[in-house]
Amino acid sequence: xxxxxxxxxxxxxxxxxxxxxxxxxxxxxxxxxxxxxxxxxxxxxxxxxxxxxxxxxxxxxxxxxxxxxxxxxxxxxxxxxxxxxxxxxxxxxxxxxxxxxxxxxxxxxxxxxxxxxxxxxxxxxxxxxxxxxxxxxx
Numbered sequence: 001x002x003x004x005x006x007x008x009x010x011x012x013x014x015x016x017x018x019x020x021x022x023x024x025x026x027x028x029x030x031x032x033x034x035x036x037x038x039x040x041x042x043x044x045x046x047x048x049x050x051x052x053x054x055x056x057x058x059x060x061x062x063x064x065x066x067x068x069x070x071x072x073x074x075x076x077x078x079x080x081x082x083x084x085x086x087x088x089x090x091x092x093x094x095x096x097x098x099x100x101x102x103x104x105x106x107x108x109x110x111x112x113x114x115x116x117x118x119x120x121x122x123x124x125x126x127x128x129x130x131x132x133x134x135x136x137x138x
Contacts, residue, residue, distance in 0.1 A: 002073060002075045003073045003074055003075075004138060005111040005138050006138060012102060014069065014103075014115060015071050016098055017068040018064065020097075021093055022093055022094075023043070023054060025056070026054060026093065029056075039051070053092045053093065054092065056095075058128075061095075061097045061128055062083070064097050065099040065130070068099045068101060069115065078136065079136075081134040083132055085129070086128065086130055087127070088127055088128065089125055089127045095122060100117065102115060102116060104116050111135050112135050114132075115132045115133070116129075116130070117130055117131070117132055
């Protein structure tokens with residue numbers, strides 16, 4: 001059952017979602033997006049960079065935040081959804097990314113909900129921060 005606007009409270013915590021970044025996922029994303037930058041797909045090249053590894057395309061770790069929002073709402077994709085994000089650090093193969101968030105604002109006139117989120121790696125380092133917004137039914 002999809003979450004309704006009237007049930008949302010400022011401060012409410014969204015269920016965290018976690019997963020592992022793999023080189024296979026990075027390669028699959030490269031195939032889908034046609035983005036074969038060697039920083040993403042060539043481990044030898046990656047080792048020669050300051051990252052000492054390949055790194056994930058930005059949407060890969062961001063997906064954990066989107067999964068979190070969808071899980072919290074209980075719908076495939078919320079109406080009027082938007083994302084504002086800042087990438088702080090790279091995610092590498094083997095990184096465990098955990099997305100967490102909470103409701104910071106509700107707008108009764110439009111049934112819009114604004115949530116802040118953070119994606120962290122296994123060392124607790126922030127890799128992405130931002131806001132997720134959506135419109136819920138009353």
